[in-house]
Amino acid sequence: MSAKVKPRVAVFKMASCDGCQLQLLDAEEALLELAGAIDIVNFAEASSHIEPGPYDVTLVEGSVSTPETEEQIKEIREQSKVLVTIGACATSGGVQALRNIADTDAFVHTVYPTPEFVKTLEDSHPISDFVKVDLELTGCPVDRGELLGAVTALLNGTMPRVSTSPVCVECKRRGYVCVIVANGEPCLGPVTRTGCGALCPGFGRGCYGCFGPSQPPNTEALGARFLTLGLSKKEAADKFRFITGWAPAFREAADAMENGDRPEKEAAKP
Amino acid sequence: MTHRSVEVPVIARVEGEGALHLSVSDHEIVDLRLEIYEPPRFFEAFLAGRHFSEVPDIVPRICGICPVAYQMSAIHGLELLFGVEVPGGTRELRRLLYCGEWIESHVLHVFLLAAPDFLGFDNAIEMAKVAPDLVKTALEMKRVGNDLMAAIGGREIHPVSPRVGGFSKAPRRRDLEAFLPRLEWALGEMPGIADFVAGLSSPSLPRPTEMVSLVHPDEYPMNEGSLGSTTGRSFDASTFEEVTREVHVEHSNALHSEMIDKGTPYFVGPLARVNLNADRLTPVARDCMDRTGLSLPQADPFFSMAARVVETAVAIEESIRLIRGYEPPEPPMAEVKPRAGRAMWVTEAPRGILYHRYDVDDDGRILEAKIVPPTSQNLRHMEEDLRLFVPDVLDSSDEDLTRMCEMVVRNYDPCISCATHFLRLDIKRT
Numbered sequence: 001m002s003a004k005v006k007p008r009v010a011v012f013k014m015a016s017c018d019g020c021q022l023q024l025l026d027a028e029e030a031l032l033e034l035a036g037a038i039d040i041v042n043f044a045e046a047s048s049h050i051e052p053g054p055y056d057v058t059l060v061e062g063s064v065s066t067p068e069t070e071e072q073i074k075e076i077r078e079q080s081k082v083l084v085t086i087g088a089c090a091t092s093g094g095v096q097a098l099r100n101i102a103d104t105d106a107f108v109h110t111v112y113p114t115p116e117f118v119k120t121l122e123d124s125h126p127i128s129d130f131v132k133v134d135l136e137l138t139g140c141p142v143d144r145g146e147l148l149g150a151v152t153a154l155l156n157g158t159m160p161r162v163s164t165s166p167v168c169v170e171c172k173r174r175g176y177v178c179v180i181v182a183n184g185e186p187c188l189g190p191v192t193r194t195g196c197g198a199l200c201p202g203f204g205r206g207c208y209g210c211f212g213p214s215q216p217p218n219t220e221a222l223g224a225r226f227l228t229l230g231l232s233k234k235e236a237a238d239k240f241r242f243i244t245g246w247a248p249a250f251r252e253a254a255d256a257m258e259n260g261d262r263p264e265k266e267a268a269k270p
Numbered sequence: 271m272t273h274r275s276v277e278v279p280v281i282a283r284v285e286g287e288g289a290l291h292l293s294v295s296d297h298e299i300v301d302l303r304l305e306i307y308e309p310p311r312f313f314e315a316f317l318a319g320r321h322f323s324e325v326p327d328i329v330p331r332i333c334g335i336c337p338v339a340y341q342m343s344a345i346h347g348l349e350l351l352f353g354v355e356v357p358g359g360t361r362e363l364r365r366l367l368y369c370g371e372w373i374e375s376h377v378l379h380v381f382l383l384a385a386p387d388f389l390g391f392d393n394a395i396e397m398a399k400v401a402p403d404l405v406k407t408a409l410e411m412k413r414v415g416n417d418l419m420a421a422i423g424g425r426e427i428h429p430v431s432p433r434v435g436g437f438s439k440a441p442r443r444r445d446l447e448a449f450l451p452r453l454e455w456a457l458g459e460m461p462g463i464a465d466f467v468a469g470l471s472s473p474s475l476p477r478p479t480e481m482v483s484l485v486h487p488d489e490y491p492m493n494e495g496s497l498g499s500t501t502g503r504s505f506d507a508s509t510f511e512e513v514t515r516e517v518h519v520e521h522s523n524a525l526h527s528e529m530i531d532k533g534t535p536y537f538v539g540p541l542a543r544v545n546l547n548a549d550r551l552t553p554v555a556r557d558c559m560d561r562t563g564l565s566l567p568q569a570d571p572f573f574s575m576a577a578r579v580v581e582t583a584v585a586i587e588e589s590i591r592l593i594r595g596y597e598p599p600e601p602p603m604a605e606v607k608p609r610a611g612r613a614m615w616v617t618e619a620p621r622g623i624l625y626h627r628y629d630v631d632d633d634g635r636i637l638e639a640k641i642v643p644p645t646s647q648n649l650r651h652m653e654e655d656l657r658l659f660v661p662d663v664l665d666s667s668d669e670d671l672t673r674m675c676e677m678v679v680r681n682y683d684p685c686i687s688c689a690t691h692f693l694r695l696d697i698k699r700t
Contacts, residue, residue: 015309019334019427025382026416028409035395046382047393066309095331098316120310141334141427203424203431205438208327
């Protein structure tokens, strides 16, 4: 990128809570510094000044869950050199993807007072279901440090590296007491990507998977462990089926807990 | 015949996605619609079947700007149903957490979202080039609110420690005391901020209305209290659905609220709270109110920004008081035994009253949930404001008219993300 022409950065939102783009506004002084190095040309939450594409770097939060957003993300992709999806909604469909399971399972019939007013796709999708994504930053919300680090790296022309190791590693590094071992509390830390700084174990509770699956996640062993803690199969499945429950590794783990019998057999071992 | 139309396809500097369509013919409004196209997320549908202990982790995802509000309405309602006695100090710690959210949310709105309108900037980054000290002060104040939330909740967006029964872990006394110098500094900035807001030239929109908020005999309301209105209505969270109802309109993915008896809209938020709780304002807040020129009773929505400044002072003063008296709850969490029934509660989110209702079974699983956020309660009132406001400013240029219409909307600090996630679903189970 030329030194004189500032990179054009855009921020978009689909189905989401605003929390991930709020991480940018919460960056405060760092945002002001960053704003000096880039042109923020489209960021509706922060500015009335809105320019059309093309964009050098585009950040998108939120999942695709309506026909309109499906079209919109394709247009955004065409306008963007580098497309970065941020947060659990954009990378795995978000907590609202819980309805994906409910539609086919527990709910037989869902009706609005006037359903013809509402247009919606059957499922809540991660953005990568529709377009090529150059970088995914998971988290609910995305971690501010990871986000700023990634944007800075991209502006310097390098693709950032994102840790895929589990929360457990971070937990040990910080010397936290293991909530599974000490309290018998179910924790997704062994199979969840770190990025939060092992926040939940540090606050005396189990991880609930905000940052999605680590690589590679041994969900089978953890599911079996949950049963030994006294959880029913449904309760154990619900642990995986949560904030990032539509991520393939967690979706398969939840299905296996409810439908398969293997974890239970393993759980029966001494 | 002169015909004019104004389209604002994306309303900027609000949370979430909305558009405004205005069509005028011979000085008559032919069409005016605040279109909410933010995609619905169906929280009430997928809450059904989940365990009550998961609710404080699900509902904050409705809004990244006011996650604590969602946790507080849910937690208080479920604890009342289950008959939980929380450990001593829990009540104060929850109020302190809420103060952090009020500071963060109000300062974000006043400076980063609203002030650029009055000073003719597109955003706070542009504004910072001309008024760097002002923006730096605002960002530092917002950071105090955010850091307070993170110290108690683990992080400011979607805190992790608030649970049904208390907190998974309570902060140490010295960790909270470390905030005192920063809070004292922020409080010292408040009169200047009030003077700044008083100096902004603002349109006005005097109108008849009914404002609704919590009222509490001893304190400025956040987590507790009964409901009152400026027309003398008095009711309780348990009768909320008998007093108000939500109506589905075609152009909005959010429901509109109205009073059942009169079919009229109502107005919730900081201005409603100040009107109904003026005698519970803290000293610096009272001084700020005088400085902004906010006199009571006051129904002009353009005084909402002043009300946010007043409440920022309340939240800072309350934070100082609560930290000085803080004793960590021990143990941090009470034991919780679920029982079947209906949980209902209202707390004061930064944008106004937030109602939650959960029907729960014997095992503590949610059978049905209903959530009524402040922005959807305000939507019809907002549209009415526009209908009243637009005829007086039709002589303005399209650019000015658009900006003024956006200001009318922004008075409410609307959180469209919140408002759209509650389209009613009738769920039939097999």
